[in-house]
Amino acid sequence: MSNASQSARIPSLPLLAFSWMLAWAGMKLSLPALPELEGIFNTSGTALRTTVMVFFICFAFGQLAWGIISDRIGRRQPLLIGLFVAAVGSGIVLLSDSVVIFGIGRSLEGLGLSAISPVGRAILFETRTHDRAKHELGRVSMCTAAIPMVAQVIGGYLVAYASWRWIFAGFLMMTVLTLLAVWRQLPETHPRGMKKQRPPTVAALRDILRSRAYWSSASCYIACSGTLLGYYAAMPFWYSKHLSIPVQIYPWLAGFTVGVYIVALSLSRRLAARSSIRGVFWLGMFIALLPGLGLMALWSVELSVRTTVIVLVGASMLLALGAGLVFPEANAGAVKPFPENRGLASAVTVTGVFLMAGIMAFLEGQLHPPFLGLIGLTLAAPFLLTIPIVALLNAKR
16 A cells, blocks of 8 residues: 555544543533433432433443444444444433433433544554554543533533533534534445454453453453542532532532642653652552552541632542553553553443543542541542452462
8 A cells, every 4th residue: 555545544642542432421411410401301310310320331331332333333433333322322312201211311421422432543544553542542642531521511500500401412512513524534444344453352351351460450450540530429429419519610629629630641651750650659559459448438527618629629639640650551561461452451441531530530529528437438449449459469470
């Protein structure tokens, strides 16, 4: 293949990056509307938190399914189908008048949007050199890191000054535009039969799930990222519903958490260049444990609203610092033992992250900020379980 034709087959990074940001926006845009929807749908907060958990579960298992499908039939078609499913889900949510219909639409959104990450990652690594793909994936990660704040800020203002339905009308429009852009501009980079390697098998999946090397890295990534995503999902219930912070104001608090996470990603690389990579990894894990332990120490302490907000935001910043330090080594360590099935190992890991996010979003959202000790126990539990297990796995390797 000539250089000109090869260049023509390389999808543009902005298109892939925007698709990734769309998926993250789908998770976060609607969160500020949830407390208000309790009254509109005449339902409980638990029911709405269940829709968040189901969204994450669909998003989690969809990652694995779309990854396997795209290895068999190509990249372009699964991505188009996924975006279409997400658009249908957004339309259902937009017209919903009950929590059941709302939940069905959000489930379809999660299932459809889950195609973006595994397909986009595969496209990057099969159309670029490995080093260039890693560099561009890092740039995409920097872009998506701010979405948990930006999306909630936009959603908060729409809820405060327009209507919650405007969130899904806008998201439906963005999804359709992305679908059209992918249809017109994205070439097929992996048609069926093009790749000489066989697609991942059940045996390959079993090997990954039985690997101690895999779990010693993946479990830490899952604990850190899943707990942090759970915090973002709990924000509207903590800050808006229970602490009475206006829905258009509280999302800005996520800026502190997002900023620390971005800094930690950069700091992790610099620290790893000067010291042991595993040392940075373990430092991040113990830092991520600290917020939960600190909040548990406040079990019977009554705090003012202002102090409670400061404590919760500070705890989230520590959690983000730990997660950012852990991410590079844990993400790379999870796929390194499987050079022939890196895509499958990555998909399994991301599935675990969003399953954990769904569980943590439900549990954290159930708790009220005055009960900081219970919140601390919930935040600490994943790390109190993960740290000794990983230490034991490393000792047996």
